[in-house]
Amino acid sequence: MEQFLGLPPLASVHGAEIDNLISLIHWLMLILFVGWGIYFIYALIRFRAPRQPKADYGGVKGHFSSYIEVGVAIFEAVLLLGFAFPIWGMVKYEIPSESESTVVRVVSEQFVWNIHYPGADGIFGRTSIDLVDAETNPLGLDYDDPYAKDDITTINQLHLPVDKPVIIHLSAKDVIHSFFLPVMRVKQDAIPGMTIPVWFIPNRTGESEIACSQLCGLGHYRMRGFLTVETQEEYDGWLAEQAALLEDEEDGWW
Amino acid sequence: MAEVHGEQSFWRKYIFSIDHKIIGIQYGITALFFLLFGFILMMIMRWQLAYPEQPVPIIGWLLGEEGILLPEVYNSLGAMHGTIMVFLGIVPLSVGAFGNYFVPLQIGAPDMTFPKLNMASYWFYFLGGIVMLASFFVPGGAANSGWTSYPPLAVIATMGQTMWLVGMVFLITSSLLGAVNFITTIIQLRVKGLTWMRLPFFVWSQLVTAFLLLLAFPPLEAAGVMQLMDRLAGTSFFLPSGLVVSGQVLEVTGGGSPLLWQHLFWFLAHPEVYVLILPAMGIVAEVLATNIRKPLWGYRAMVYSAVFLGFMSFIVWAHHMFLTGMGTTLSGFFQTTTMIISIPSVIILTAFLLSLWGGSIRFTTPMLFALGFIPMFGLGGLTGLPLGLAPADIHLHDTYYVIAHFHYMVAPGTIFALFAGVYHWFPKITGRRMNETLGKIHFWGSFVCMNGIFMPMFAQGMAGISRRLWDGGISYQFAQDAGVLWSNELISISAWVLFLFQIPFVYNLIRSIKGGEIVDDNPWEATTLEWAAPSPPPHGNFTEPLTVYRPAYEYSVPGAVKDFLPQHQPEEG
Numbered sequence: 001m002e003q004f005l006g007l008p009p010l011a012s013v014h015g016a017e018i019d020n021l022i023s024l025i026h027w028l029m030l031i032l033f034v035g036w037g038i039y040f041i042y043a044l045i046r047f048r049a050p051r052q053p054k055a056d057y058g059g060v061k062g063h064f065s066s067y068i069e070v071g072v073a074i075f076e077a078v079l080l081l082g083f084a085f086p087i088w089g090m091v092k093y094e095i096p097s098e099s100e101s102t103v104v105r106v107v108s109e110q111f112v113w114n115i116h117y118p119g120a121d122g123i124f125g126r127t128s129i130d131l132v133d134a135e136t137n138p139l140g141l142d143y144d145d146p147y148a149k150d151d152i153t154t155i156n157q158l159h160l161p162v163d164k165p166v167i168i169h170l171s172a173k174d175v176i177h178s179f180f181l182p183v184m185r186v187k188q189d190a191i192p193g194m195t196i197p198v199w200f201i202p203n204r205t206g207e208s209e210i211a212c213s214q215l216c217g218l219g220h221y222r223m224r225g226f227l228t229v230e231t232q233e234e235y236d237g238w239l240a241e242q243a244a245l246l247e248d249e250e251d252g253w254w
Numbered sequence: 255m256a257e258v259h260g261e262q263s264f265w266r267k268y269i270f271s272i273d274h275k276i277i278g279i280q281y282g283i284t285a286l287f288f289l290l291f292g293f294i295l296m297m298i299m300r301w302q303l304a305y306p307e308q309p310v311p312i313i314g315w316l317l318g319e320e321g322i323l324l325p326e327v328y329n330s331l332g333a334m335h336g337t338i339m340v341f342l343g344i345v346p347l348s349v350g351a352f353g354n355y356f357v358p359l360q361i362g363a364p365d366m367t368f369p370k371l372n373m374a375s376y377w378f379y380f381l382g383g384i385v386m387l388a389s390f391f392v393p394g395g396a397a398n399s400g401w402t403s404y405p406p407l408a409v410i411a412t413m414g415q416t417m418w419l420v421g422m423v424f425l426i427t428s429s430l431l432g433a434v435n436f437i438t439t440i441i442q443l444r445v446k447g448l449t450w451m452r453l454p455f456f457v458w459s460q461l462v463t464a465f466l467l468l469l470a471f472p473p474l475e476a477a478g479v480m481q482l483m484d485r486l487a488g489t490s491f492f493l494p495s496g497l498v499v500s501g502q503v504l505e506v507t508g509g510g511s512p513l514l515w516q517h518l519f520w521f522l523a524h525p526e527v528y529v530l531i532l533p534a535m536g537i538v539a540e541v542l543a544t545n546i547r548k549p550l551w552g553y554r555a556m557v558y559s560a561v562f563l564g565f566m567s568f569i570v571w572a573h574h575m576f577l578t579g580m581g582t583t584l585s586g587f588f589q590t591t592t593m594i595i596s597i598p599s600v601i602i603l604t605a606f607l608l609s610l611w612g613g614s615i616r617f618t619t620p621m622l623f624a625l626g627f628i629p630m631f632g633l634g635g636l637t638g639l640p641l642g643l644a645p646a647d648i649h650l651h652d653t654y655y656v657i658a659h660f661h662y663m664v665a666p667g668t669i670f671a672l673f674a675g676v677y678h679w680f681p682k683i684t685g686r687r688m689n690e691t692l693g694k695i696h697f698w699g700s701f702v703c704m705n706g707i708f709m710p711m712f713a714q715g716m717a718g719i720s721r722r723l724w725d726g727g728i729s730y731q732f733a734q735d736a737g738v739l740w741s742n743e744l745i746s747i748s749a750w751v752l753f754l755f756q757i758p759f760v761y762n763l764i765r766s767i768k769g770g771e772i773v774d775d776n777p778w779e780a781t782t783l784e785w786a787a788p789s790p791p792p793h794g795n796f797t798e799p800l801t802v803y804r805p806a807y808e809y810s811v812p813g814a815v816k817d818f819l820p821q822h823q824p825e826e827g
Contacts, residue, residue, distance in 0.1 A: 007649070008718050008732055022646045029636040036607060036632060043610040044625070047546075048617065055547035055810040055817065056612030065552075065604045072600055076593040079643060084589055087645035089582050110500065134501025174499040175407040176512060178577065178652060182718035182732050187648050189577045191512055192406055193494025196579040209732050213652040213720040215400045217407060218325040221724040 001026055008182040011204040011229065014091060015185035021083045028075050095199050101165040104158070107139055108170070108177040108190040111219035113210055114138050115158050119150030119243065132173075152242045156225040161235035162205050168198040178214035181227060189214055202229040272369035273793055277376050278355030279683070285347035288383060289669075290756075292338035295331045297749055302328055303726040304746035325724040329398035330414065332722055334386070336401030337418065340526065341425050342383050344668055348533035349429075349467070350379065352675050353436060353460045355683065359784035359791060360454045362445025362800045362822070367438040375431035382424030389417030400722065402523070405492035405515050409484045410499060419482045426475040429467045436464035445783070447802035451554065452821065454782045454806040458557050459536030462564035463529050470525035470568065477518035484510070491515075513578055520571035528567040530664050531631075532560060534671035535602055538624045541674045542606060543807040544780045545621035546613030547817050550807050552605040559598035559605075566595040576644040577651050585644045592642035599635050603628065614810070614817075618778075619693030623674035626701050627667055634662030637712065652722075655715025658708045666704035673700075676763070681777045685789040686770030692762040699755030706748030710741035781820045782806055 001023040010019060046052070105116035105124060116139055118124045125141050125148020132140035138155070141148050160166050170179055172190040179198065180187040183206075188198045210225030230238070271277060301310045302323040314321025323331075354372065358365055366372045389396040394412025397403065408415050440461045444453070480491040488507065492515045495508030543550050550556065572580065572588045580588075606628055615621070637659040640646040650656065673696070681687045717736035719727040726742050727733035776785040783802070787795050800822045808819040 005716050006713055006736065006738065007716055008736060018645050018649055021643060022640055022649065025640045025643065025646060029639060033629075033632060033636055036603075037629060040607060040610070040629065043607070043613075044615060047610060047613045047615050049547075049614045052612075052614045055614040057548055057810045057812055059548055059551050059612040060608045065608055069597065069600055069604065073597055076596065076639070080589060080593055084643040084645055085582070085586055088585055088589075091645065091648070092581055092585075109498070129496050129498050129503050132498050132501060132503070138501070140498075174497055174504075175410070176404055180652075180718070180720065182649075185649050187577055187651055189579065191578060192497055193511065194513075194579060209730055211718070211720055211730060211732075215329070215404075215407070215722040218329060218398075218724075220329075220722060221325065221727075222729055224729060 009204075010183065010185065011202055011206065011208070012184040012186070013201040013203050014087070015183075015200075017083075017087050017090075018185045021079070021087060024083065025079060028072075028079075032072070091199075095167060095197060096165040098167060101167045101199070102160055103167045103169070104160075105169045105171070106158070106179060106190070107173060108179065108212070108216075108223075109138065109173040110175065110217050111212070111223035112138070113156050113158070113179070113223070113225040115154045115156070115225075116141075117152040117154075117239065117242075118147075119152055121147060121150055123147040125149070125151045150243065150246070152239065152246060154242070156210070157228070158210060158225060159228045159230065159235055159238050160202055161232045162202050162229050164232070165199055165201050169195050170198055171195045175216050176214050177212050177216045177223065180211040180213040181208070182211060183208045183227075187213060205229050205231060270373060272365075272373050274354050274358050274366045274369065274372060275683075275791060275795075277372050278351050278353075280376050281346050281350030281354060281379070282352075284380060284383065285343050285351055288338050288342035289344070289347065292335050292343050293753065293756075295335045295338070297753060298323060299328060299331050299335070300746035300749045302724065304743045306725045306728060326398055327395060328724045329400075329722070330390075330396045333397045333400050333403075333418075334390075337397070337422075338386065339664070340401065340530065341422070342379075342386060344530055344664060344672070345429070345526075346379055347672050348537075348668065348675075349432060349436075349460065349463060349529070350376065352456075352537065352672070352679070353463070353533060354432075356679060356784055357436060357457055357460050358439060358443065359682075359787055359795060360457050360782050361440060361443060361448055362783045362786075362796065362802065363439060363443035364794045364796070366435045367442055368435050371431050371435050375428045375435065378424050378428035378431065382421045382428060385417055385421035385424060389414045389421065392417060402519060403481065403515075404519075405481060405484065405512050406497060408481060408515075409493060410504070416482065416485055419478045419485070422478045423475060423482075426471045426478070429471050430475075433464040433468035433471075436460055437468065440464075445800045445802055448783075448821075449802075451557070452802055452805045453557075454536075455539035455550065455553065455556055455560075456533070456536035458560055459532040459539075462560050463532045466525040466529050466532075466564055466567060470522045470529075473518045474522035477515055481515065513575070516575055516578065517572070520574045521568075524571040524574065525564075525567040527660070527663070528563055530668050532563070534627065534631075534668040535560070537671045537675040537678070538606065538627050540780075540782065541620045541624040541678045542609060543809065544678070544778045545616045545618060545624070546609055547616070547809045548609070548613050548807075549805070549809060550605060551609040551611070552601070553805070553807070556602050556605045559601040563595065563598045563602075566591060566598070570595055573642055573644075573647075576647045580644075589642060589644055593639075596635065596639060596642070603632055603635065618677075619688070619690055619697060620674045620676075620678035622694065622697040623670045623677065626697065627670045627674065630662055630666035630670060630704070634659055634664075634667050637662065649718065650715060652720055653715035654711040654719050654721055657721050658711035658715060661708050661711075665708065666701070670700070670704075673697075673759070678778070679784075680763075680766065680770075681773050682775075682784055682787070682789050682791070684767055684770065685772060686766050687773045687777055688762050688766040688770055692758040696755060696759045696762070699758075700752060703748045703752035703755060707745050707752065710738070710745055714738045714741065776820075779816070779818050781808055781818050783821055786820060786822045 107114040126145040177190040212223035309321030396414040397418035399408040483489040490510040497504040
C-alpha cells in the first residue's frame, strides 16, 4: 500500500508509524469504496427500469448494512485508540531531553527560514525585536550577550546529525508559516507569538528540503529551505566551518 | 389567490419581489453567475499551474506585465475562488434558490413566514456579491490571504481584505435572515397532515442547514468585525506583540492571538461544510426516490442522521487546526468527534445505496447527476478520514490531498446534486422540460472531467505537494522527484474541457425556458407536494387547500393502481 500511495522517501524514526497509519486507513477506504462500488454498479444494472418494470415497495430486508456501519465504527475506534492517539502522544509529549539532542531554533519569516544554532556553549543568545535588521541581523541577536557570541545562524540551511534526536523550537516573526519536512513526516505551523517544539530522529543521511505549507504571502511558493542530514563527524565539521566563518566576519568588523 | 393581490408593477413583481419563488429565481440566477465566475478564476489559475510563467492566453492583457499571472494576483484569484464558490455560489444556490423555491412548496405553504425578510436576505446577498466583485478593482486587487483569511497575513494584507470583510458581513447577514425564515416557515407553515416524519428529506436537510447557519455564522460575523477593527482601528484581537514584518517592527498594540481567528473561523466553516452538503443530500434524496419508484430505504435513520450530523458539526471544527501546536487532550477530542461524525454520513450514503435495491431505475438526466453524486461524495467522505486522524494529517495537511478531498465533496458532489435539482425541478419552475440529450452530454462530460481534475490531486498531495503554490511546486526537488507534477497539465486541461461541457447546460437552460417540451404539472410522476401546484406555481402557490395523507415517498405501493401515490391524494377507492 505504501508503495502504491506514493509517499515521499522516509528518513525519520516516527515517520514509519505515520506511514503505517496512512496505509491502514487507505485499506479501509479501499475496501469500502470497492465493495460499495461493486454493489452500486450491480444494483444499477439489475434494477434498471427495462429489466425491472415494477419496483418492490419493501426493498432490502435484513440488517446487513448495520453490520457494515458497526464494522466501520469499530475499525475507526481501533485506528484512534491503537494508532492515532499513541502516535500523537509520542510526537507531542515524548520529547527527549535537550542534553541528548540537537537543539535548533527555526524562526520563519516572509519567505525565509532562519536557522539558529546555540554554538559551542549550547545556550542560545538573547534576541530582541529592537535589534532586528533585515540585512545583517534577521534574528535580532544581542551580540552583547556572552551566550550569543558563539551562536551560529544560517538562512535556509538546516544541517542535522543522523540518528540523534532533534528538537526544533519553531517560531514566526511576521505571519503564520508551516514548517514541512516531507521526508521526515514533520509538519508544524509556525505561529507568531508562540514557540512550538518539534522533535524527530532522522535515521538516513542525505539532502532534502524544507517546504512552507501555509500560505504566507506572494513569495509562499519560493519559501524553500534545505535540509542536510549527515554523520556526526560531518556535522561537527560543518559547525566548525560555520564557527570559523563567524570569526572571520567579526575580524572583518573590527 | 393570485387575483387577491391585483396587478403589480414590474419592479415589485420581478425585482423587489416578496414572492419566495421570484426570490428563489433571483438567487438561482445570481448564484449561477457567481459559480461561473469562480470557475473562470480557477481556469486562469490552472493556466499558471500547467504552464508556469507563460503568458495567459485570451485574458492575459487583463493581468498586465506580458500577460503572466503574478504571484500576488494568483493569491487573489485563489482566495476569491474559494470565497465565491462557497459563499456566493453553492450556498445561495442550494439554500437561497432551491430552498427558497421548494421548501414552501414541499410543505404546502403559500410563501415563507417573513416574505420581506426573505427579500432583504436576497438583497444583502446581492450587496455582498457586489462588494466582492468591486474588490478586484481596489489598489492591490482582491483579498489575497486565502478564503480562510488567517491573520496576521490578512491583517497586513492590501485593501482587498477590507472589502472581503465588509462583503462577508453582508453575506452573513443575508444568511442569518434566511435561516430565521426557513426555521419559522418549516415549523409553522406545514400543511395539515404533514407531520415531521412525512416531510420530504429535502425539507429536513434545509431545516438542519438553517440551524447551522443561524448558530455558526454569528461567531464569524463577530470575528470579521474584529479583523476589520484590527485593520482599520488599530486593535490587536488577532495580533500578538513583537511582530516584525520585512525587518520593520510592526506598530501595533499586540497581545492578541492569531489562533483566536482560526477557532472563530472554523467554528463557522466546519458547519458550513455541512451547509454545503446537507441540501445536496436533500436534492439527491428527492431525485432518487422519484426515479427508483420506491420509498427511500431507512428514511427515519436518514432524518436522525441529518439532525445528528448537524449537531456534531459544531464540535469538530478544530480538526482543521491539528498542526497549530495542539496537545493530546484537545486533538483527542476532535479526532474522536471527527470519526463519530463520519458515521451518520455513512448511514445516509448507505440508505441511498440500499434504496436502489428492488427499484425500477429510470436513468433520466437528473437521476444521472444524483447517481453521480453518490460515488463522488463517497470518495470525498472516505478521503476525509485520514485528514481526521491527527498523525496522518501531519503529512497530508495543507497539501493537494485536502484540495481533492473537499472538492470531491462539493464539486462532483454538491454541484452534481445542484445540477440534478435544476433538471428535476425545471419543469415545475417553467412548465417545460430540459432537453435530455444535451443533459446527458452535460453529465458524462462533467463526470469524466471532474475526475480528471481531482483524482490526480490525491497523488500530488500524497507526495507532499503543498496547496496555494504559485508554481505548483516545481521549484521543489522532492516534488520533481515524486513524478506527480506532469499531471498539472492534465488537471488544467480537464478543467478547461469541463468548462466546454457546461456550454450545453447553459444553452439547454436558456433555450428550454421558451423552447423546452411542454409538460404537465407532474411530469416525473412524483409524490411530494410541489408537484400538486400548477407549473409555474402562481403567487400563493396552490389553487386549492391541501391535506397530506401519507409519507413523502409512497411509490409502487402494493395494490395501488398507479406506481405513485401523491402525498395530498386521499385514499384510492
